[in-house]
Amino acid sequence: MAKLLVFGHQNPDTDAIASSYGWAYLEREAWGRDAEAVALGEPNEETAFALDYFGIPAPRVVESAVAEGVSQVILTDHNEFQQSISDIREVEVAAVIDHHRVANFETANPLYMRLEPVGSASSIVYRASKEAGITLPKEVAGMLLSGLISDTLLLKSPTTHKSDPQVAAELAEIAGVNLEEYGLALLKAGTNLASKSAEELIDIDAKTFELNGNHVRVAQVNTVDIAEVLERQEEIETAIKSAITAEGYSDFVLMITDIVNSNSEILALGTNMDKVESAFAFTLENNHAFLAGAVSRKKQVVPQLTESFGG
Amino acid sequence: MAKLLVFGHQNPDTDAIASSYGWAYLEREAWGRDAEAVALGEPNEETAFALDYFGIPAPRVVESAVAEGVSQVILTDHNEFQQSISDIREVEVAAVIDHHRVANFETANPLYMRLEPVGSASSIVYRASKEAGITLPKEVAGMLLSGLISDTLLLKSPTTHKSDPQVAAELAEIAGVNLEEYGLALLKAGTNLASKSAEELIDIDAKTFELNGNHVRVAQVNTVDIAEVLERQEEIETAIKSAITAEGYSDFVLMITDIVNSNSEILALGTNMDKVESAFAFTLENNHAFLAGAVSRKKQVVPQLTESFGG
Numbered sequence: 001m002a003k004l005l006v007f008g009h010q011n012p013d014t015d016a017i018a019s020s021y022g023w024a025y026l027e028r029e030a031w032g033r034d035a036e037a038v039a040l041g042e043p044n045e046e047t048a049f050a051l052d053y054f055g056i057p058a059p060r061v062v063e064s065a066v067a068e069g070v071s072q073v074i075l076t077d078h079n080e081f082q083q084s085i086s087d088i089r090e091v092e093v094a095a096v097i098d099h100h101r102v103a104n105f106e107t108a109n110p111l112y113m114r115l116e117p118v119g120s121a122s123s124i125v126y127r128a129s130k131e132a133g134i135t136l137p138k139e140v141a142g143m144l145l146s147g148l149i150s151d152t153l154l155l156k157s158p159t160t161h162k163s164d165p166q167v168a169a170e171l172a173e174i175a176g177v178n179l180e181e182y183g184l185a186l187l188k189a190g191t192n193l194a195s196k197s198a199e200e201l202i203d204i205d206a207k208t209f210e211l212n213g214n215h216v217r218v219a220q221v222n223t224v225d226i227a228e229v230l231e232r233q234e235e236i237e238t239a240i241k242s243a244i245t246a247e248g249y250s251d252f253v254l255m256i257t258d259i260v261n262s263n264s265e266i267l268a269l270g271t272n273m274d275k276v277e278s279a280f281a282f283t284l285e286n287n288h289a290f291l292a293g294a295v296s297r298k299k300q301v302v303p304q305l306t307e308s309f310g311g
Numbered sequence: 312m313a314k315l316l317v318f319g320h321q322n323p324d325t326d327a328i329a330s331s332y333g334w335a336y337l338e339r340e341a342w343g344r345d346a347e348a349v350a351l352g353e354p355n356e357e358t359a360f361a362l363d364y365f366g367i368p369a370p371r372v373v374e375s376a377v378a379e380g381v382s383q384v385i386l387t388d389h390n391e392f393q394q395s396i397s398d399i400r401e402v403e404v405a406a407v408i409d410h411h412r413v414a415n416f417e418t419a420n421p422l423y424m425r426l427e428p429v430g431s432a433s434s435i436v437y438r439a440s441k442e443a444g445i446t447l448p449k450e451v452a453g454m455l456l457s458g459l460i461s462d463t464l465l466l467k468s469p470t471t472h473k474s475d476p477q478v479a480a481e482l483a484e485i486a487g488v489n490l491e492e493y494g495l496a497l498l499k500a501g502t503n504l505a506s507k508s509a510e511e512l513i514d515i516d517a518k519t520f521e522l523n524g525n526h527v528r529v530a531q532v533n534t535v536d537i538a539e540v541l542e543r544q545e546e547i548e549t550a551i552k553s554a555i556t557a558e559g560y561s562d563f564v565l566m567i568t569d570i571v572n573s574n575s576e577i578l579a580l581g582t583n584m585d586k587v588e589s590a591f592a593f594t595l596e597n598n599h600a601f602l603a604g605a606v607s608r609k610k611q612v613v614p615q616l617t618e619s620f621g622g
Contacts, residue, residue: 099421106414108617110470110609113413115424131442159421298421306419 004035004094005062005070007085008121009078012039013205014047014186017059018147019076019121023097025140026125027074030132035074038062040085044204046190046222050146053182054139054175065091077121077147079105082208097124100298104210118161122147126167142175146186153222153259154183159296187259191222193229198239201232202254209302211309214250214272217243218305220297222257226265229256230288233267237287240269251276253305257295264294266301272309279308315346315405316373316381318396319432320389323350324516325358325497328370329458330387330432334408336451337436338385341443346385349373351396355515357501357533361457364493365450365486376402388432388458390416393519408435410462410470411609415521429472433458437478453486457497464533464570465494470607498570502533504540509550512543513565520613522620525561525583528554529616531608533568537576540567541599544578548598551580562587564616568606575605577612583620590619 006024008016020037027035039059043051051058065073066087072094073085079096081088081104095112096105099121116124122144129136136144148168152160155168172179193201206219223229229236240252251270258264267288268276282289294300317335319327331348338346350370354362362369376384377398383405384396390407392399392415406423407416410432427435433455440447447455459479463471466479483490504512517530534540540547551563562581569575578599579587590612593600605611 101418101420102413102422102424103417105416107412108614109412110410110428111413111426112428113424113426115422117421117423303419 002034002072003070004033004072004074005065005068006035006037006074006076007040007059007062008076009083009207010040011203011206012041012047013044013077014050014150014190015120015122015147016077017043017047018050018143018150019097019125020074021056021059022122022125022129022136022140022144022147023074023076025136026129026132026134030129030134036060038068044190045192046150046186047146049186049189050143050150053186054142054146056139056143076125079103079115080207080209081105082210097121097128099124101302116161119155119157119159119164120148120151122151123161123164123167126171136174138175141171142177145171145175145177145179145182149179149183149186150190153257153262153295154180154187156262157296157299159299187222188224191224191259193221193223198232198235199242202236202239202243202252207297208247208249209305211306214309215248216270216272216305216309217247217249217252218255218297218301219252220255220257220264222259224258224260226256226258226263230265230267233286233288236267237269240267244270253301255291255294255297255301259295262293262295264291265289266291266294275308276305279304313345313383314381315344315383315385316376316379317346317348317385317387318351318370318373319387320394320518321351322514322517323352323358324355324388325361325461325501326431326433326458327388328354328358329361329454329461330408330436331385332367332370333433333436333440333447333451333455333458334385334387336447337440337443337445341440341445347371349379355501356503357461357497358457360497360500361454364497365453365457367450367454387436390414390426391518391520392416393521408432408439410435412613427472430466430468430470430475431459431462433462434472434475434478437482447485449486452482453488456482456486456488456490456493460490460494460497461501464568464573464606465491465498467573468607468610470610498533499535502535502570504532504534509543509546510553513547513550513554513563518608519558519560520616522617525620526559527581527583527616527620528558528560528563529566529608529612530563531566531568531575533570535569535571537567537569537574541576541578544597544599547578548580551578555581564612566602566605566608566612570606573604573606575602576600577602577605586619587616590615 024035024037335346335348565578567576
């Protein structure tokens with residue numbers, strides 16, 4: 001059987017790396033297929049913490065499926081083509097394991113597609129492993145747990161599904177970690193922004209959405225101190241303006257998320273600030289505004305922008 | 312909980328009616344939701360045979376989800392919006408159960424989506440019922456079996472998945488029918504074309520595909536005698552030309568499928584006949600050509616057209 005590449009989205013976060021790692025394991029162990037988990041970018045600091053903790057090398061970074069000689073790929077934690085590998089339209093998508101909205105995705109042939117509105121793609125991989133009767137090794141369970149913790153901010157995000165706490169408890173048991181202790185350590189590993197240049201900071205976890213013809217970049221950084229990040233506003237705005245010019249974004253929306261108190265500050269620049277303001281019913285002052293209770297890009301930012309930008 | 316409407320595609324075939332009927336049953340029995348199976352058109356003669364055989368009334372035909380007062384819908388056996396309810400963009404798609412390619416589909420929010428490259432949407436509904444630990448009543452199993460038989464031409468189409476024969480055997484057992492006998496009777500019930508006007512004939516099982524900006528209508532009729540259908544070519548071509556003018560199709564491709572010998576005659580009219588010919592490497596003579604071994608629109612016609620029309 002021809003080789004399959006399994007990968008999460010560009011600018012991979014922990015769930016992207018973990019779900020592709022776990023799904024490739026299932027492809028090999030449960031279904032006997034030749035599957036390799038790769039990544040569309042280097043792991044961020046949070047993911048590096050998880051990989052190091054469970055003794056797993058970082059996945060190989062690939063830029064082209066065709067150059068790898070594969071004709072079939074499996075996408076985890078994303079489906080939108082602009083978030084995927086550069087030559088996604090040149091290969092066949094054999095499967096998608098995801099927990100996002102569906103958009104800018106199409107295939108010529110029927111495929112396996114498993115989307116559930118749960119807290120992480122890793123949650124779905126875990127459920128599939130149980131259905132397949134596979135006992136996960138400690139390090140695979142540990143990575144899937146890390147993906148779930150990362151995407152749900154330790155089960156506190158509104159994206160957390162009612163089935164996720166049980167998934168987390170089972171994975172923590174297999175992985176041999178204390179959920180709360182390991183979870184907080186993992187999240188804190190991702191808040192070390194001081195070591196990052198402004199260019200790096202706005203690209204840690206950023207995705208582009210096509211909203212009614214506009215290319216809207218929505219980035220998110222986690223912190224334990226919003227004010228500390230805002231001290232670098234001038235430098236960050238310069239980086240955002242450069243990205244807008246270089247990449248042709250219409251707008252750039254940065255969520256600065258306080259993982260302890262579960263709020264976000266929104267810093268936004270671009271040509272549709274009226275639509276950004278109406279999306280969140282707030283007024284940007286000096287290009288930013290507070291969004292109480294908002295921690296989820298997927299539930300609390302992207303649908304509101306989609307609605308405001310119009311279909 | 313708010314009411315959910317569950318429905319298959321426009322011009323419903325047996326799998327569209329059966330899979331929506333079965334999934335609505337699961338929503339109610341397995342998950343306690345208020346779900347009603349409806350249809351986007353009247354059952355065809357094959358489906359009417361199955362409904363009558365298992366003593367089920369035809370599903371209510373609806374034209375607008377908004378008019379029904381629902382805000383969430385579940386799609387079975389389709390995902391492309393142009394094959395769905397007229398106001399699909401006005402409501403939220405809560406779930407999709409399908410076995411087709413994905414195209415012209417998008418959501419603002421995460422959803423439950425279960426696609427498998429198997430012979431029928433009914434096969435997936437049956438698998439889900441087993442996973443949920445639900446014992447299907449005879450009539451639900453009978454309808455799901457009918458959907459699978461219809462879509463795979465009694466397991467002979469190349470769309471038949473290796474897991475489908477076992478699904479068919481299990482469903483036949485629950486439904487209390489002999490698979491071969493019931494299957495042939497069901498398929499033959501759908502080949503009574505003499506009673507149909509040409510306008511009706513080209514609309515029995517027809518779907519529109521957007522191929523590189525072209526609106527391509529691909530219809531299929533089942534018969535036990537291709538020549539008998541071709542005797543009505545002039546009348547059928549007049550109906551096709553009227554449909555092209557009225558609906559703005561760029562092309563109309565009619566598959567006349569011999570269910571006994573598993574071949575199709577292709578009758579095609581429109582502005583891209585060069586692309587239709589190159590798709591199948593044949594030459595249309597008097598607007599038609601023989602396609603040996605072709606019985607599946609999904610596997611043997613649409614991908615070839617998609618490729619030929621270009622992305």
